[in-house]
Amino acid sequence: xxxxxxxxxxxxxxxxxxxxxxxxxxxxxxxxxxxxxxxxxxxxxxxxxxxxxxxxxxxxxxxxxxxxxxxxxxxxxxxxxxxxxxxxxxxxxxxxxxxxxxxxxxxxxxxxxxxxxxxxxxxxxxxxxxxxxxxxxxxxxxxxxxxxxxxxxxxxxxxxxxxxxxxxxxxxxxxxxxxxxxxxxxxxxxxxxxxxxxxxxxxxxxxxxxxxxxxxxxxxxxxxxxxxxxxxxxxxxxxxxxxxxxxxxxxxxxxxxxxxxxxxxxxxxxxxxxxxxxxxxxxxxxxxxxxxxxxxxxxxxxxxxxxxxxxxxxxxxxxxxxxxxxxxxxxxxxxxx
Amino acid sequence: xxxxxxxxxxxxxxxxxxxxxxxxxxxxxxxxxxxxxxxxxxxxxxxxxxxxxxxxxxxxxxxxxxxxxxxxxxxxxxxxxxxxxxxxxxxxxxxxxxxxxxxxxxxxxxxxxxxxxxxxxxxxxxxxxxxxxxxxxxxxxxxxxxxxxxxxxxxxxxxxxxxxxxxxxxxxxxxxxxxxxxxxxxxxxxxxxxxxxxxxxxxxxxxxxxxxxxxxxxxxxxxxxxxxxxxxxxxxxxxxxxxxxxxxxxxxxxxxxxxxxxxxxxxxxx
Numbered sequence: 027x028x029x030x031x032x033x034x035x036x037x038x039x040x041x042x043x044x045x046x047x048x049x050x051x052x053x054x055x056x057x058x059x060x061x062x063x064x065x066x067x068x069x070x071x072x073x074x075x076x077x078x079x080x081x082x083x084x085x086x087x088x089x090x091x092x093x094x095x096x097x098x099x100x101x102x103x104x105x106x107x108x109x110x111x112x113x114x115x116x117x118x119x120x121x122x123x124x125x126x127x128x129x130x131x132x133x134x135x136x137x138x139x140x141x142x143x144x145x146x147x148x149x150x151x152x153x154x155x156x157x158x159x160x161x162x163x164x165x166x167x168x169x170x171x172x173x174x175x176x177x178x179x180x181x182x183x184x185x186x187x188x189x190x191x192x193x194x195x196x197x198x199x200x201x202x203x204x205x206x207x208x209x210x211x212x213x214x215x216x217x218x219x220x221x222x223x224x225x226x227x228x229x230x231x232x233x234x235x236x237x238x239x240x241x242x243x244x245x246x247x248x249x250x251x252x253x254x255x256x257x258x259x260x261x262x263x264x265x266x267x268x269x270x271x272x273x274x275x276x277x278x279x280x281x282x283x284x285x286x287x288x289x290x291x292x293x294x295x296x297x298x299x300x301x302x303x304x305x306x307x308x309x310x311x312x313x314x315x316x317x318x319x320x321x322x323x324x325x326x327x328x329x330x331x332x333x334x335x336x337x338x339x340x341x342x343x344x345x346x347x348x349x350x351x352x353x354x355x356x357x358x359x360x361x362x363x
Numbered sequence: 364x365x366x367x368x369x370x371x372x373x374x375x376x377x378x379x380x381x382x383x384x385x386x387x388x389x390x391x392x393x394x395x396x397x398x399x400x401x402x403x404x405x406x407x408x409x410x411x412x413x414x415x416x417x418x419x420x421x422x423x424x425x426x427x428x429x430x431x432x433x434x435x436x437x438x439x440x441x442x443x444x445x446x447x448x449x450x451x452x453x454x455x456x457x458x459x460x461x462x463x464x465x466x467x468x469x470x471x472x473x474x475x476x477x478x479x480x481x482x483x484x485x486x487x488x489x490x491x492x493x494x495x496x497x498x499x500x501x502x503x504x505x506x507x508x509x510x511x512x513x514x515x516x517x518x519x520x521x522x523x524x525x526x527x528x529x530x531x532x533x534x535x536x537x538x539x540x541x542x543x544x545x546x547x548x549x550x551x552x553x554x555x556x557x558x559x560x561x562x563x564x565x566x567x568x569x570x571x572x573x574x575x576x577x578x579x580x581x582x583x584x585x586x587x588x589x590x591x592x593x594x595x596x597x598x599x600x601x602x603x604x605x606x607x608x609x610x611x612x613x614x615x616x617x618x619x620x621x622x623x624x625x626x627x628x629x630x631x632x633x
Binding site: 033035036038039042043046047048049050052067070071074075076091092 | 376377378380381517518521524525528541544545546549550551552553554602603
């Protein structure tokens, strides 16, 4: 209820008339007088009438006709924020790829999450409705306790482990051997069907060792997914690569080909911002990030507080919904055709 | 495959396109397909119905009364919204005016909506006469800001309320839908108060001529009545059109408007 003495009697009449002239989903900018009473009145009217108060900036209310659209309507089920949880187990790596989005290398500090935090995150992830865990680095197989860390995840949820697969021998192969084949998918990086391009970015003989690692993982009975990072110009020449992966026994659904991102040490690639990325909540030792591609960049840091995980997930969802609402409104303000 | 039934509707808001595309999609599931044609006003729409250019017209109550007059009562009402069967005219004044009822308007100024608005002009005058107020007893401020739409936009009704705020009128007559849209007297306490509510009457209906066969009408009406507010695919359309359920028409709800049109000498054509 709005205070009777200070009420702007014209405001609601103007809202009804201006919203009535809109199509569903369209927005209108309505000037307010800057008072709390005006804001309370437009808020109450929107709630009562089923219209959406998008935002109030500089005493101008943006109101959308009809209820707020489902921000997840155009997403695949596994793209809905909070469905998948990424964890950077560590940042150090045996390779120094020239496009690494998080600046991993042999010189990078480890910044490990550690098995205790991973176990707690996995447990809280279940309670928060997460349905898949994804472990990445750095190179996770550099960690001496990786098998315990993976077990903490696979005991509660299906898990994917990203690796360059170049270290799968000796003690590390024994760790792999102890991992749960029914609950763990290995996602191995491979950028080309021949050594040249892959080695150019990732180091000499790395292609040969990655392919050997893929075969080792398959021989150990693991489902293997191959992920390639390509410069945008190379997307027109995918078929030889896909044929090579087919021959390796990688199912088409497990052939993940993504564009190079202009992040980390990469000098080129797609510009990816919070506004343009569907969030995939990512945990590192330093905090919660919007997306794994930006897990070393403060511009996509959500919070330094890892716990409770549910709060971080809710914050990411809240920001995503707000971004979508603003983008929808802006799209209607600036139609290009 | 049968020829789709062509439904006419007046484009009083851009949302009409969304509504009718949704209804057309629903009917596209079969067995009776339909398409729609939009008109800028009810006069054009009724002319198109009489000329056989459309099969069914989504008419306001005044458009129904005029179609009845022009067809010597041969046209048929097929269905309407549940909300059409309980429509009302609301008389409001500034809070504290203490008008007490229609009689309190004697010597006062009443803002009316567009002249062809049944709820905000024609029926209010009828109610005044029924209350014993003769022409000249009440000063009428007519606001014809959406003639042709029969008050569908509600713009003239909002203008009537603005006239009350600006002290250009002591009271305003408006449809219950506009009263609901501004939040009744609950969102703006101290702004307006209701001093008289009309009995319920019927508002819009789907109107067809007798030349449209029962074989084509019956499955269309049956499919229309089957739209389900509980069905997520149907609900957005029903909400936008302002109903929960399509129902068969209640023709007795038009008696007051027939009487009003007759006593005020309103022509059967535009």
